[in-house]
Amino acid sequence: MDELEFRRRIMSDPKQRDSDILDAMRTNENNAKFAEDIADLDSRIAKAMNVEVPDDLADRILFNQSSQHQAKVIRPNFVRRSMAMAASVAFVVGILVGQINWGNIVVAPAQASLADIAMEHVIAEKPFIRDLDEKVSTAQINAKMVPFTHELDKAFPYHVYYLNHCGFGESNALHMVFEGEKGKVTLFMTNIPSTKVEDFYGQGMSGVVEPVGGGASMIIVGDKDENVTSIANSIKQLIQPVAI
Template identity: 65%
Template sequence: MDELEFRRRIMSDPKCRDSDIVDTMRANENNNKFAEDILELDAQIAKAMNVDVPEDLADKILFNQSSRQQNNVVKPNFFKRSMALAASFAAGLMVSQVNWGNIVVPSAQASLATTAVQHVFDEQPFINNLDEEVSKLQINTKMAPFAHQLGQNFPYHVYYLNHCGFGESNALHMVFKGQHGKVTLFLTGIASSKVETFADQGLSGVIEPLDDFSLIIVGNDGEDVTNIAKNIVNILKPM
Protein backbone atom coordinates (compact mmCIF):
# COMPACT_ATOMS: atom_id res chain seq x y z
CA MET A 1 0.00 0.00 0.00
CA ASP A 2 1.44 3.40 -0.95
CA GLU A 3 1.49 6.33 1.47
CA LEU A 4 -1.32 8.24 -0.24
CA GLU A 5 -3.73 5.30 -0.07
CA PHE A 6 -2.73 4.68 3.57
CA ARG A 7 -3.47 8.27 4.56
CA ARG A 8 -6.77 8.30 2.67
CA ARG A 9 -7.97 5.14 4.42
CA ILE A 10 -6.89 6.33 7.86
CA MET A 11 -8.64 9.69 7.40
CA SER A 12 -11.86 7.99 6.27
CA ASP A 13 -11.76 5.45 9.13
CA PRO A 14 -9.32 6.40 11.95
CA LYS A 15 -9.99 3.16 13.84
CA CYS A 16 -9.24 0.88 10.89
CA ARG A 17 -6.45 -1.57 11.73
CA ASP A 18 -6.67 -4.31 9.11
CA SER A 19 -3.55 -6.18 8.05
CA ASP A 20 -2.56 -3.77 5.24
CA ILE A 21 -2.87 -0.77 7.55
CA VAL A 22 -0.90 -2.42 10.36
CA ASP A 23 1.89 -3.53 8.00
CA THR A 24 2.22 0.00 6.62
CA MET A 25 2.31 1.45 10.13
CA ARG A 26 5.04 -0.96 11.18
CA ALA A 27 7.11 -0.26 8.09
CA ASN A 28 7.21 3.51 8.58
CA GLU A 29 7.30 5.41 11.87
CA ASN A 30 5.84 8.51 10.23
CA ASN A 31 2.83 6.51 9.06
CA ASN A 32 2.40 5.10 12.56
CA LYS A 33 2.47 8.60 14.07
CA PHE A 34 0.02 9.88 11.45
CA ALA A 35 -2.44 7.08 12.26
CA GLU A 36 -2.19 7.73 16.01
CA ASP A 37 -2.62 11.50 15.53
CA ILE A 38 -5.76 11.01 13.41
CA LEU A 39 -7.16 8.56 15.98
CA GLU A 40 -6.54 11.09 18.75
CA LEU A 41 -8.20 13.85 16.70
CA ASP A 42 -11.20 11.58 16.14
CA ALA A 43 -11.49 11.03 19.89
CA GLN A 44 -11.26 14.78 20.54
CA ILE A 45 -14.06 15.46 18.04
CA ALA A 46 -16.26 12.79 19.65
CA LYS A 47 -15.60 14.29 23.08
CA ALA A 48 -16.32 17.83 21.90
CA MET A 49 -19.62 16.74 20.34
CA ASN A 50 -20.79 15.34 23.69
CA VAL A 51 -22.03 18.70 24.93
CA ASP A 52 -23.76 19.06 28.30
CA VAL A 53 -26.38 21.80 28.01
CA PRO A 54 -26.75 23.93 31.21
CA GLU A 55 -30.11 23.40 32.93
CA ASP A 56 -30.93 27.13 32.96
CA LEU A 57 -29.90 27.74 29.34
CA ALA A 58 -33.47 27.83 28.03
CA ASP A 59 -34.54 30.35 30.69
CA LYS A 60 -31.59 32.62 29.85
CA ILE A 61 -32.34 32.47 26.13
CA LEU A 62 -36.03 33.20 26.69
CA PHE A 63 -35.21 36.07 29.06
CA ASN A 64 -32.83 37.70 26.56
CA GLN A 65 -35.31 37.28 23.74
CA SER A 66 -38.25 38.66 25.69
CA SER A 67 -36.23 41.68 26.77
CA ARG A 68 -35.73 42.61 23.09
CA GLN A 69 -39.30 41.93 22.02
CA GLN A 70 -42.19 43.51 23.93
CA ASN A 71 -44.91 41.90 21.84
CA ASN A 72 -46.20 38.35 22.20
CA VAL A 73 -43.33 35.89 22.15
CA VAL A 74 -43.84 32.23 21.35
CA LYS A 75 -41.67 30.33 23.81
CA PRO A 76 -39.61 27.65 22.07
CA ASN A 77 -39.63 24.09 23.24
CA PHE A 78 -36.64 23.55 25.56
CA PHE A 79 -35.65 20.24 23.98
CA LYS A 80 -35.63 21.70 20.47
CA ARG A 81 -33.60 24.71 21.62
CA SER A 82 -31.04 22.50 23.36
CA MET A 83 -30.67 20.18 20.39
CA ALA A 84 -30.29 23.12 18.00
CA LEU A 85 -27.51 24.59 20.11
CA ALA A 86 -25.66 21.28 20.38
CA ALA A 87 -26.04 20.65 16.66
CA SER A 88 -24.78 24.13 15.84
CA PHE A 89 -21.70 23.65 18.02
CA ALA A 90 -20.95 20.22 16.57
CA ALA A 91 -21.39 21.46 13.01
CA GLY A 92 -18.99 24.34 13.63
CA LEU A 93 -16.38 22.02 15.08
CA MET A 94 -16.66 19.52 12.22
CA VAL A 95 -16.39 22.21 9.55
CA SER A 96 -13.20 23.49 11.18
CA GLN A 97 -11.62 20.02 11.33
CA VAL A 98 -12.80 18.24 8.19
CA ASN A 99 -12.11 19.13 4.59
CA TRP A 100 -15.32 18.30 2.79
CA GLY A 101 -14.17 17.15 -0.67
CA ASN A 102 -17.40 15.59 -1.88
CA ILE A 103 -19.93 18.38 -1.43
CA VAL A 104 -22.99 17.78 -3.59
CA VAL A 105 -23.98 20.72 -5.78
CA PRO A 106 -27.10 21.00 -7.94
CA SER A 107 -25.43 20.59 -11.33
CA ALA A 108 -23.72 17.29 -12.17
CA GLN A 109 -21.11 19.15 -14.21
CA ALA A 110 -20.48 21.62 -11.38
CA SER A 111 -20.11 18.71 -8.97
CA LEU A 112 -17.38 17.18 -11.16
CA ALA A 113 -15.52 20.51 -11.26
CA THR A 114 -15.88 21.08 -7.50
CA THR A 115 -14.72 17.58 -6.65
CA ALA A 116 -11.74 17.83 -9.01
CA VAL A 117 -10.53 21.18 -7.63
CA GLN A 118 -10.92 20.05 -4.02
CA HIS A 119 -9.11 16.80 -4.81
CA VAL A 120 -6.14 18.70 -6.26
CA PHE A 121 -5.80 20.79 -3.10
CA ASP A 122 -6.32 17.85 -0.75
CA GLU A 123 -3.65 15.61 -2.27
CA GLN A 124 -1.11 18.25 -3.32
CA PRO A 125 0.95 17.98 -0.09
CA PHE A 126 1.32 14.20 -0.51
CA ILE A 127 2.34 14.10 -4.17
CA ASN A 128 4.02 17.46 -4.73
CA ASN A 129 7.57 16.07 -4.44
CA LEU A 130 6.98 12.75 -6.21
CA ASP A 131 8.37 11.84 -9.62
CA GLU A 132 7.52 8.25 -10.51
CA GLU A 133 8.52 8.68 -14.19
CA VAL A 134 5.39 6.80 -15.23
CA SER A 135 5.50 4.78 -18.48
CA LYS A 136 2.85 4.21 -21.16
CA LEU A 137 2.45 0.61 -19.98
CA GLN A 138 1.71 1.76 -16.43
CA ILE A 139 -0.82 4.30 -17.68
CA ASN A 140 -2.64 1.70 -19.79
CA THR A 141 -2.72 -0.70 -16.85
CA LYS A 142 -4.35 1.91 -14.63
CA MET A 143 -6.73 2.98 -17.42
CA ALA A 144 -8.06 -0.54 -18.02
CA PRO A 145 -10.97 -0.25 -15.53
CA PHE A 146 -12.11 2.87 -17.40
CA ALA A 147 -12.33 1.13 -20.80
CA HIS A 148 -9.73 3.33 -22.55
CA GLN A 149 -6.10 2.94 -23.62
CA LEU A 150 -3.39 5.16 -25.06
CA GLY A 151 -2.95 4.72 -28.79
CA GLN A 152 0.54 6.22 -28.58
CA ASN A 153 2.99 7.49 -25.98
CA PHE A 154 1.63 10.04 -23.52
CA PRO A 155 2.93 13.45 -24.68
CA TYR A 156 3.77 14.82 -21.22
CA HIS A 157 6.15 13.80 -18.44
CA VAL A 158 4.07 12.01 -15.80
CA TYR A 159 5.04 12.52 -12.15
CA TYR A 160 2.31 10.51 -10.45
CA LEU A 161 -0.32 7.88 -11.33
CA ASN A 162 -2.86 6.03 -9.19
CA HIS A 163 -6.53 5.29 -8.63
CA CYS A 164 -8.52 7.40 -6.18
CA GLY A 165 -11.98 7.89 -4.76
CA PHE A 166 -13.83 10.61 -6.68
CA GLY A 167 -17.17 11.64 -5.20
CA GLU A 168 -19.43 8.59 -5.40
CA SER A 169 -17.20 6.93 -8.00
CA ASN A 170 -13.52 6.15 -8.64
CA ALA A 171 -11.04 7.81 -10.94
CA LEU A 172 -7.66 7.49 -12.57
CA HIS A 173 -5.55 10.24 -10.99
CA MET A 174 -2.53 11.46 -12.96
CA VAL A 175 -0.21 14.43 -12.43
CA PHE A 176 2.02 15.56 -15.30
CA LYS A 177 4.12 18.49 -16.49
CA GLY A 178 2.41 21.51 -18.05
CA GLN A 179 3.58 24.88 -19.31
CA HIS A 180 2.68 26.65 -16.06
CA GLY A 181 3.33 24.02 -13.43
CA LYS A 182 1.82 20.63 -12.78
CA VAL A 183 -1.43 19.54 -14.39
CA THR A 184 -3.84 17.00 -12.91
CA LEU A 185 -5.94 14.55 -14.93
CA PHE A 186 -8.95 12.62 -13.66
CA LEU A 187 -10.65 9.92 -15.71
CA THR A 188 -13.81 8.98 -13.83
CA GLY A 189 -16.80 6.71 -14.29
CA ILE A 190 -19.20 9.63 -13.86
CA ALA A 191 -20.70 10.62 -17.22
CA SER A 192 -20.93 14.25 -18.37
CA SER A 193 -23.20 15.76 -21.00
CA LYS A 194 -20.99 18.33 -22.73
CA VAL A 195 -17.58 20.00 -22.80
CA GLU A 196 -17.36 22.60 -20.06
CA THR A 197 -14.59 24.82 -18.70
CA PHE A 198 -14.33 26.10 -15.12
CA ALA A 199 -12.11 28.24 -12.90
CA ASP A 200 -11.81 28.23 -9.13
CA GLN A 201 -9.26 29.21 -6.46
CA GLY A 202 -6.44 29.97 -8.91
CA LEU A 203 -7.04 26.84 -10.95
CA SER A 204 -8.67 26.36 -14.34
CA GLY A 205 -10.08 23.20 -15.81
CA VAL A 206 -12.10 21.50 -18.49
CA ILE A 207 -14.50 18.53 -18.49
CA GLU A 208 -14.54 16.34 -21.62
CA PRO A 209 -17.23 13.65 -22.06
CA LEU A 210 -15.84 10.23 -23.07
CA ASP A 211 -18.80 7.90 -23.71
CA ASP A 212 -19.94 6.94 -20.19
CA PHE A 213 -16.84 8.50 -18.61
CA SER A 214 -15.49 12.01 -18.03
CA LEU A 215 -11.97 13.31 -18.60
CA ILE A 216 -11.16 16.26 -16.32
CA ILE A 217 -8.03 18.39 -16.68
CA VAL A 218 -7.06 20.87 -13.94
CA GLY A 219 -4.09 23.27 -14.16
CA ASN A 220 -2.90 26.58 -12.84
CA ASP A 221 -4.42 29.78 -14.20
CA GLY A 222 -2.86 30.46 -17.61
CA GLU A 223 -2.51 26.77 -18.48
CA ASP A 224 -4.18 25.89 -21.80
CA VAL A 225 -6.22 23.06 -20.32
CA THR A 226 -8.57 22.92 -23.32
CA ASN A 227 -5.69 22.22 -25.71
CA ILE A 228 -4.20 19.66 -23.32
CA ALA A 229 -7.55 17.88 -23.11
CA LYS A 230 -7.85 17.77 -26.91
CA ASN A 231 -4.32 16.35 -27.23
CA ILE A 232 -5.12 13.58 -24.77
CA VAL A 233 -8.56 12.79 -26.18
CA ASN A 234 -6.95 12.38 -29.61
CA ILE A 235 -4.68 9.58 -28.37
CA LEU A 236 -7.24 7.78 -26.21
CA LYS A 237 -8.84 4.71 -27.74
CA PRO A 238 -11.87 2.85 -26.33
CA MET A 239 -11.16 -0.77 -25.43
Protein backbone atom coordinates (compact mmCIF):
# COMPACT_ATOMS: atom_id res chain seq x y z
CA MET A 1 0.00 0.00 0.00
CA ASP A 2 1.51 3.35 -0.99
CA GLU A 3 1.49 6.35 1.36
CA LEU A 4 -1.28 8.20 -0.47
CA GLU A 5 -3.65 5.22 -0.28
CA PHE A 6 -2.77 4.77 3.40
CA ARG A 7 -3.64 8.42 4.17
CA ARG A 8 -6.92 8.27 2.28
CA ARG A 9 -8.05 5.16 4.14
CA ILE A 10 -7.07 6.54 7.54
CA MET A 11 -8.81 9.86 6.86
CA SER A 12 -12.00 8.14 5.74
CA ASP A 13 -12.01 5.94 8.89
CA PRO A 14 -9.55 7.03 11.63
CA LYS A 15 -10.25 3.86 13.66
CA GLN A 16 -9.55 1.46 10.79
CA ARG A 17 -6.84 -1.07 11.68
CA ASP A 18 -6.98 -4.00 9.23
CA SER A 19 -3.88 -6.05 8.35
CA ASP A 20 -2.85 -3.78 5.47
CA ILE A 21 -3.10 -0.68 7.66
CA LEU A 22 -1.14 -2.32 10.50
CA ASP A 23 1.57 -3.48 8.11
CA ALA A 24 1.90 0.01 6.65
CA MET A 25 2.19 1.48 10.16
CA ARG A 26 4.83 -1.05 11.23
CA THR A 27 7.01 -0.52 8.18
CA ASN A 28 6.71 3.27 7.92
CA GLU A 29 7.18 5.58 10.90
CA ASN A 30 5.53 8.49 9.06
CA ASN A 31 2.42 6.38 8.48
CA ALA A 32 2.24 5.49 12.17
CA LYS A 33 2.60 9.15 13.19
CA PHE A 34 -0.06 10.21 10.67
CA ALA A 35 -2.51 7.61 11.97
CA GLU A 36 -1.95 8.78 15.55
CA ASP A 37 -2.51 12.43 14.57
CA ILE A 38 -5.76 11.60 12.76
CA ALA A 39 -7.02 9.51 15.68
CA ASP A 40 -6.23 12.36 18.07
CA LEU A 41 -8.01 14.90 15.86
CA ASP A 42 -11.03 12.61 15.53
CA SER A 43 -11.18 12.31 19.33
CA ARG A 44 -10.97 16.08 19.82
CA ILE A 45 -13.74 16.71 17.29
CA ALA A 46 -15.94 14.15 19.05
CA LYS A 47 -15.33 15.87 22.38
CA ALA A 48 -16.05 19.29 20.87
CA MET A 49 -19.39 18.06 19.55
CA ASN A 50 -20.37 16.63 22.94
CA VAL A 51 -21.34 19.94 24.54
CA GLU A 52 -24.50 20.40 26.54
CA VAL A 53 -26.29 23.54 25.36
CA PRO A 54 -29.16 25.01 27.42
CA ASP A 55 -32.45 24.67 25.55
CA ASP A 56 -33.21 28.37 26.01
CA LEU A 57 -29.77 29.65 24.90
CA ALA A 58 -30.95 31.04 21.56
CA ASP A 59 -33.93 32.79 23.19
CA ARG A 60 -31.71 34.44 25.80
CA ILE A 61 -29.20 35.65 23.21
CA LEU A 62 -31.95 37.18 21.08
CA PHE A 63 -33.58 38.82 24.10
CA ASN A 64 -30.31 40.38 25.25
CA GLN A 65 -29.48 41.69 21.80
CA SER A 66 -32.79 43.29 21.01
CA SER A 67 -35.91 43.22 23.15
CA GLN A 68 -37.72 45.56 20.76
CA HIS A 69 -37.38 43.61 17.54
CA GLN A 70 -38.64 40.25 16.41
CA ALA A 71 -36.12 37.79 15.03
CA LYS A 72 -36.22 34.26 13.79
CA VAL A 73 -35.16 31.90 16.60
CA ILE A 74 -32.55 29.34 15.62
CA ARG A 75 -32.64 26.37 17.99
CA PRO A 76 -29.38 25.07 19.53
CA ASN A 77 -29.59 21.78 17.62
CA PHE A 78 -29.07 23.81 14.42
CA VAL A 79 -25.76 25.06 15.85
CA ARG A 80 -24.69 21.51 16.70
CA ARG A 81 -25.59 20.31 13.19
CA SER A 82 -23.64 23.21 11.67
CA MET A 83 -20.56 22.38 13.74
CA ALA A 84 -20.76 18.73 12.74
CA MET A 85 -21.10 19.69 9.08
CA ALA A 86 -18.04 21.96 9.36
CA ALA A 87 -16.02 19.06 10.77
CA SER A 88 -17.16 16.82 7.91
CA VAL A 89 -16.18 19.45 5.34
CA ALA A 90 -12.68 19.62 6.85
CA PHE A 91 -12.25 15.87 6.31
CA VAL A 92 -13.57 16.01 2.73
CA VAL A 93 -11.21 18.83 1.83
CA GLY A 94 -8.33 16.84 3.27
CA ILE A 95 -9.23 13.80 1.16
CA LEU A 96 -9.36 15.89 -2.01
CA VAL A 97 -6.13 17.71 -1.37
CA GLY A 98 -4.26 14.67 -0.09
CA GLN A 99 -2.31 16.60 2.53
CA ILE A 100 -3.29 18.60 5.60
CA ASN A 101 -1.07 20.28 8.17
CA TRP A 102 -2.89 18.68 11.11
CA GLY A 103 -0.88 20.61 13.67
CA ASN A 104 -2.70 23.78 12.58
CA ILE A 105 -6.25 22.39 12.43
CA VAL A 106 -7.06 23.03 16.10
CA VAL A 107 -5.93 26.51 17.15
CA ALA A 108 -6.14 27.84 20.69
CA PRO A 109 -8.17 31.08 21.03
CA ALA A 110 -5.11 33.01 22.19
CA GLN A 111 -3.30 32.08 18.96
CA ALA A 112 -6.10 32.99 16.60
CA SER A 113 -5.56 36.17 14.58
CA LEU A 114 -7.98 39.07 14.58
CA ALA A 115 -9.04 38.04 11.07
CA ASP A 116 -9.83 34.47 12.16
CA ILE A 117 -11.83 35.64 15.18
CA ALA A 118 -13.78 38.15 13.07
CA MET A 119 -14.77 35.65 10.37
CA GLU A 120 -15.80 33.02 12.91
CA HIS A 121 -17.86 35.63 14.77
CA VAL A 122 -19.66 36.77 11.60
CA ILE A 123 -20.59 33.18 10.72
CA ALA A 124 -21.73 32.31 14.26
CA GLU A 125 -23.96 35.35 14.78
CA LYS A 126 -25.37 35.76 11.27
CA PRO A 127 -28.52 33.65 11.94
CA PHE A 128 -29.36 35.71 15.03
CA ILE A 129 -29.04 39.19 13.54
CA ARG A 130 -29.83 38.84 9.82
CA ASP A 131 -33.48 39.93 10.26
CA LEU A 132 -32.80 42.88 12.61
CA ASP A 133 -32.92 46.54 11.67
CA GLU A 134 -32.37 48.71 14.73
CA LYS A 135 -31.84 51.89 12.64
CA VAL A 136 -28.87 52.84 14.79
CA SER A 137 -27.88 56.51 15.11
CA THR A 138 -24.42 58.04 15.26
CA ALA A 139 -25.04 59.01 18.91
CA GLN A 140 -25.72 55.36 19.75
CA ILE A 141 -22.52 54.30 17.98
CA ASN A 142 -20.46 56.81 19.98
CA ALA A 143 -22.02 55.56 23.21
CA LYS A 144 -20.91 52.01 22.40
CA MET A 145 -17.41 53.23 21.44
CA VAL A 146 -16.72 54.68 24.89
CA PRO A 147 -14.89 51.56 26.24
CA PHE A 148 -12.53 51.78 23.26
CA THR A 149 -11.68 55.48 23.89
CA HIS A 150 -12.65 56.54 20.36
CA GLU A 151 -15.62 58.29 18.79
CA LEU A 152 -16.98 59.43 15.42
CA ASP A 153 -16.49 63.13 14.72
CA LYS A 154 -19.08 63.08 11.91
CA ALA A 155 -22.29 61.21 11.07
CA PHE A 156 -21.75 57.55 10.20
CA PRO A 157 -22.24 57.36 6.39
CA TYR A 158 -23.96 53.93 6.20
CA HIS A 159 -27.32 52.59 7.33
CA VAL A 160 -26.67 50.58 10.51
CA TYR A 161 -28.83 47.51 11.15
CA TYR A 162 -27.30 46.27 14.39
CA LEU A 163 -25.06 47.53 17.19
CA ASN A 164 -23.85 45.87 20.38
CA HIS A 165 -20.86 44.79 22.43
CA CYS A 166 -19.64 41.20 22.11
CA GLY A 167 -16.96 38.82 23.27
CA PHE A 168 -14.04 38.83 20.84
CA GLY A 169 -11.45 36.13 21.47
CA GLU A 170 -10.17 36.80 24.97
CA SER A 171 -11.27 40.44 24.84
CA ASN A 172 -14.42 42.43 23.95
CA ALA A 173 -15.45 44.41 20.89
CA LEU A 174 -17.98 46.80 19.46
CA HIS A 175 -19.99 44.79 16.92
CA MET A 176 -21.81 46.72 14.17
CA VAL A 177 -23.57 45.55 11.00
CA PHE A 178 -24.30 48.09 8.26
CA GLU A 179 -25.18 48.31 4.57
CA GLY A 180 -22.33 48.08 2.06
CA GLU A 181 -22.38 48.10 -1.74
CA LYS A 182 -22.65 44.31 -2.13
CA GLY A 183 -24.56 43.48 1.03
CA LYS A 184 -24.22 43.71 4.78
CA VAL A 185 -20.82 44.57 6.22
CA THR A 186 -19.64 43.88 9.77
CA LEU A 187 -17.35 46.15 11.79
CA PHE A 188 -15.55 45.15 14.99
CA MET A 189 -13.59 47.56 17.18
CA THR A 190 -11.47 46.02 19.92
CA ASN A 191 -8.68 46.99 22.28
CA ILE A 192 -6.54 44.15 20.92
CA PRO A 193 -3.67 45.98 19.19
CA SER A 194 -2.54 45.44 15.62
CA THR A 195 0.70 46.65 14.09
CA LYS A 196 -0.20 47.00 10.41
CA VAL A 197 -3.02 46.90 7.87
CA GLU A 198 -3.86 43.28 7.00
CA ASP A 199 -6.16 42.12 4.19
CA PHE A 200 -7.70 38.68 4.51
CA TYR A 201 -10.03 36.37 2.57
CA GLY A 202 -11.89 33.15 3.29
CA GLN A 203 -15.25 31.36 3.43
CA GLY A 204 -16.77 33.66 0.82
CA MET A 205 -15.72 36.78 2.72
CA SER A 206 -13.11 39.50 2.44
CA GLY A 207 -11.85 41.70 5.21
CA VAL A 208 -9.24 44.10 6.50
CA VAL A 209 -7.65 44.76 9.89
CA GLU A 210 -6.81 48.42 10.55
CA PRO A 211 -4.90 49.85 13.54
CA VAL A 212 -6.77 52.93 14.80
CA GLY A 213 -4.32 54.14 17.44
CA GLY A 214 -4.28 53.93 21.19
CA GLY A 215 -3.88 50.15 21.07
CA ALA A 216 -7.25 49.66 19.36
CA SER A 217 -8.02 47.87 16.09
CA MET A 218 -10.88 47.99 13.60
CA ILE A 219 -11.81 44.90 11.60
CA ILE A 220 -14.14 45.13 8.58
CA VAL A 221 -15.68 41.97 7.09
CA GLY A 222 -17.90 41.85 4.01
CA ASP A 223 -18.83 39.78 0.98
CA LYS A 224 -15.89 38.52 -1.09
CA ASP A 225 -16.70 41.16 -3.75
CA GLU A 226 -17.10 44.03 -1.27
CA ASN A 227 -14.46 46.77 -1.39
CA VAL A 228 -13.73 46.52 2.32
CA THR A 229 -10.52 48.53 2.02
CA SER A 230 -12.39 51.55 0.68
CA ILE A 231 -15.02 51.23 3.41
CA ALA A 232 -12.36 50.93 6.12
CA ASN A 233 -10.55 54.01 4.84
CA SER A 234 -13.71 56.12 4.81
CA ILE A 235 -14.69 55.06 8.34
CA LYS A 236 -11.17 55.41 9.77
CA GLN A 237 -11.16 59.07 8.74
CA LEU A 238 -14.19 59.62 11.02
CA ILE A 239 -12.74 57.90 14.09
CA GLN A 240 -10.98 60.12 16.61
CA PRO A 241 -9.44 59.29 20.01
CA VAL A 242 -11.29 60.56 23.06
CA ALA A 243 -9.20 62.62 25.45
CA ILE A 244 -9.08 60.99 28.89
